[in-house]
Amino acid sequence: MEHLAQRLLRKLRERHFARIARGVLATPPVRARDDGVILFSMIGTRVVAPYLIAAKSFHAQLGRGRFVILDDGTLTPADRAVLARHLDHPEIRPIAAVSPGDCPRGSCWERLLVLLELRRTHYVIQLDSDTVTVGPVDEVAAAIAAGRSFTLRGDASAELQDAAHFAGDPAAMPPTSHVQALIEAGLHRIDAGLPRPLRYVRGCAGFAGFAPGGRGREVADAFSREARALLGAAKWAEWGSEQVMSNVIVANEPDPLLLPYARYMNYWAERALGPVSLVHFLGTHRYDRGCYPRVARAAIARLAGTD
Template sequence: MVGTSVMTSYLIAAKSLHHHLRRGRMVVMDDGTLTEQDRALLRHHLGDPQILSLADVDVGPCPRGGTWERLLTILDIAADDYVIQLDSDTVTIGPVPHIEEAIDANRCFTLLGAETPARTIMDVHEFQACSFPDGEPTAEDREGHIQGATESVLTRLAIEGLDRPRYVRGCSGFAGFARGSNRRLAMSFSQAAGAILGADRWKEWGTEQITSNFVIANSDDAVVLPPSSYENYWGTPSSDDVRFLHFIGTYRWHAWEYQRRSLAAIKALDRAAGEEARAA
């Protein structure tokens, strides 16, 4: 989703990824705040992208808000096209061969999420054993943040068509959805989790990301991107092999790293534009 307040950062995110990926078209979801000037800038920089309205999305039995409209729209589009979800607080700073390979093989991918010892896609029972002390969630897990609360009940969910459901604690700030996807699994998961956790809890911010993780984990041959190359930035130095950075929350303003990486990306785009102009 894009709003007028994040236009500059969104253009950096979108153009830096496209510069290294060199394929695809843009689809933008307007959060309701884009102005005509914003739309003109998007058309100029992103090749006249399709702009969808948040308010027009039918969420069905899923919650409204909390980026659910975004996920469901992505899954609808992914029926016919490979789709990458990209947050505006990201910068692509180098070649992304893992993304190219995932697209070519039509495999979903996800950025690894935060604070998890489970660094691969796992059967939900394995995930629970790996993620919770002594292999069992505590009352605090069940009653705390919605991510932990949902992950604590994964083994209790009955999802039609899934005998052995899988899960990964990913990050929906950068995720790929294989062509041939649809929203059915997302809706089934939402209804099952909401029935256990309660409707009020299932409306909380974060349930869309958990659902995105579940959908990706249960797709064929999904990929967890190597965290040394595709990083969530937490204020510590990046690896020498970093290709992509997702600046979490206020860490975007830590030590001027986001500004430094963004400026470098803009300069790379300028150089590429100059080279194309000279070659024309």
């Protein structure tokens, strides 16, 4: 009964947030800029309004970039019309057109593979639909100007380290272990044409930047072949493997930036956010304490010029 009550409460909070999020539809449209920066997201029909909050609030602070969207297969003609009106006719790609190659299918891998294609010629920022930008993003602007890739840290303790720091024996770990823990333990065994010593950071793929001309999908294919041989195809295809790949790529870029966690954070039901610039309301605590609705409502007011 307690579990059922929790599910009901979350559903009510989700509906409350959806009503607030629809307010973004009354805010002015964005004027996109074809200036070498792409703001990239994978979305579906259920998150169009939250995505618009994420996209418009970030673009308002960064002041540059155009939008590219990967359609998860559920966007309707009405959704596309809304996106065209608000985001200055973004490029929308169908997920069905993405070939997985040697990488898993699903679990956001198509998103990463399209991103790695786009970065050949553009600086690409992966922006999840459950982020809200609430302040200046000077560190991101500086990273773009310097051609540095960046990532949101998974938590405040995340640091760039040699893969040997995480070394273990995946075969000795319980098979029910999370794929991220298993592959991190085996990173020291993977080559994939990456530099030595291999570096790694426990970052968050929900907000990450990829400088132009860096490693492409050939690294993802090579890494996936070795990871599949190490863990098995089913385990490597589990949710979380794509985030590991994103972390590996960013960590092994020249001079990658780990964004300061005090200003770019994941929300874990904190009582206060502090002087934050961007919040990622990841699913575990997304609707706890009413923070996401409050932050979204304030972002909508700023976009509308009524704050």
